[in-house]
Amino acid sequence: MKEPEIDDVKKLLKDSLPAARDSELRRDLWPALLQRLDQRAIRVPWWDWALLAAIAGMLCVFPGIIPALLYHL
């Protein structure tokens, strides 16, 4: 392909699509990023998973307590 062919397409694109290089950010994005960082911070801690696993294990060993547990829920 020759350079003029590239230049033709380039001219067509530039005439139709405005360049975005001068776009300015309309707002500060730090709050949005902080929110994203906080989402990471509020993830479930390991001891909650350990407690859940202990309860699941107990229900497997003593299935008789399931109706009592459901009654109290």
Added chain:
Amino acid sequence: MELLERFAAGDVDAFESLFRQHQGEVYRWIMRIVRNTAVAEDLTVETFWRMYRAHASFDPAKGNCGAWLRRIATNVAIDHLRQARHEVPLPDDLPATAQQPPAEQLALRSEISRAMNKLSPRVRAVVLLALVEEEPYERIAEALGISENAVKVRVFRGVRLLRKTLSQAGVHP
């Protein structure tokens, strides 16, 4: 301790300083690829989020935080183009150029959008950066982590496919 060293050690204040220094530049770079303000804002946040997650792997001795961020931003923008490829053809909320009447311009932009959407996200990003935004090949190569020759090959490939698709639609560049 230098700002970059503090960032690499996980200091959030250093991260905020870097964010404030580079957010505008990263946003403009992403905007050049995705051409939609709301999407570019979301992807800027995503870029800095990925940067923060990777702080331990950043080498302050190399020191070029801007280039590193541009590379992350390019990957984030290309990932977005890949996901949105079958949904929205070239979302573009930039103001119209003044060279053509709005109706003609809209029709032509629509054909170009369709043709652009046929390009792979990586080729499309290179075509937009090289031909529309006139970014130097060297800078594009650095942002994509490829050689300048590879950038030229992608431009050629993109132009060839655009010419073919546009010719089929009756638009002759």
